[in-house]
Amino acid sequence: MPELPEVQTTVNGINSFIKGRTIVDVWTDLAVENPTLPSHKTSTKSKKFFTLFKKSVIGGKIIEAERRAKNIFIHLDNGISIWIHMKMTGHLLYGKYVLISKEWTPSTEEKNEALRDPFNKYLHTIFTLDNGRHLALSDVRKFAKVTFVKTTELPEIYKEFGPEPLEDTFTFSVFTKQLQKRPTRPIKEVLLDQKIIAGIGNIYSDEALWLAGIHPLRTVRDITDTEMQLLYKGVISALKKGIDFGGDSTSDYRDITGTRGAFQGKHEAYRRTGQPCRKRGCPGTIERIAFSGRGAHFCDTHQT
């Protein structure tokens, strides 16, 4: 699920619902661990690390949440930032929960029925807020990671991610310069590399390539300047469209109120295998190939 538009939707939700709240407690079943950039090896799978985590975030007031690549940073007023990566199936939920026999479930007072959606179970980390409500991490597959860093360390960490495709500084020249760092690699693979461009995953790379009419296996250096222009626009418009529709809930993704996004009904390529291409006048069919350990979907006619 969570690529740039889904993570952005989550961050927007945190900022509209829980900004200003203070964290008064944290619970975890230790099923999640922290992101492992070279500089941050410790794991919440150890009780010792979790004790330190608790000590660092309890009493902190949420100033603002921020997205970098597919990561969420929640800045607290005590100089600490909570760092969350939702990986494949993680998502954050805001609700009123109760702990019953080692499992958190929505309280009877919780009026938001979406939180009772089966996809919104599997809670592995719970932040209790000063209004008695909770920010919960739901994650079936338990790949999501949670840790903390000093806020002052973030500029150094942000350097490990590529440029942000929706920022004003992401010009066509930045785009091509980044892609040219991998001239011999297939374009789809390069688009997925977070160090080249931040935030693109399997869904939006398929969509961007469909928009640009480029086959996913084309090598970067074989792509013409005209095609690059189309791809640059395609990347930006696919991501913006994802945000406009509140993200993609093909699978587990939900916004922090537990509600599905709507982008899954809007795909042109992703997971439309065997269906007709919807580009105007195109007689093609969407094809799927296995590639780089995942699926790539593209039109067999207009993507060349």
Add this chain to the structure above:
DNA sequence: TGCAGTGTTGCTTC
């Protein structure tokens, strides 16, 4: 029933 496939990414192996 069984196995391929699922949004991510870092580690291992060659």
Add this chain to the structure above:
DNA sequence: CGAAGCAACACTGC
């Protein structure tokens, strides 16, 4: 070194 493949985990669908 780059590149390919896999592992982490649980569930769905063919």
